[in-house]
Amino acid sequence: QVQLQESGPGLDKASSTLSLACTVSGDSVRIVDYYWSWLRQSPEKGTVWLGTIDKDGKTFINPAVKGRASISRDTSKNQFTLQLTSVTPEDTAVYSCAGGVTWGGVLRSNYNFYGQGTQVTVSS
Numbered sequence: 001q002v003q004l005q006e007s008g009p010g011l012d013k014a015s016s017t018l019s020l021a022c023t024v025s026g027d028s029v030r031i032v033d034y035y036w037s038w039l040r041q042s043p044e045k046g047t048v049w050l051g052t053i054d055k056d057g058k059t060f061i062n063p064a065v066k067g068r069a070s071i072s073r074d075t076s077k078n079q080f081t082l083q084l085t086s087v088t089p090e091d092t093a094v095y096s097c098a099g100g101v102t103w104g105g106v107l108r109s110n111y112n113f114y115g116q117g118t119q120v121t122v123s124s
Helices: none
Strands: 003-007 011-013 018-025 035-042 046-053 059-061 069-074 079-084 093-100 118-123
Touching: 003 093, 018 035, 018 093, 018 118, 035 069, 046 069, 046 079, 059 069, 079 093
Parallel strands: 011 118
Antiparallel strands: 003 018, 018 079, 035 046, 035 093, 046 059, 069 079, 093 118
């Protein structure tokens, strides 16, 4: 059974940098064999795809957050990380990590693996 565990601060102040990690474990799944994405969900905006890192480590970032978001990976830890700079209260959402054999977009059903999500609240 594959597990994705998001970790990071639940609260953040405006203008700071949010850093979230997703650790992948189980069933000998290696992050170098799949595409890994970050998404977030809020009542106001629904589910938003933030970005993806592919098997080769190349990243694709949603233009809506390009310039603020970056994704990296640590293959030794089987972990990938999202950093989002200059956060505002509008970045308040449940952040989830997901993985699959290709880019999955915003539909959960498109992903082979999906984390439980972590609430991030940005105060002004």
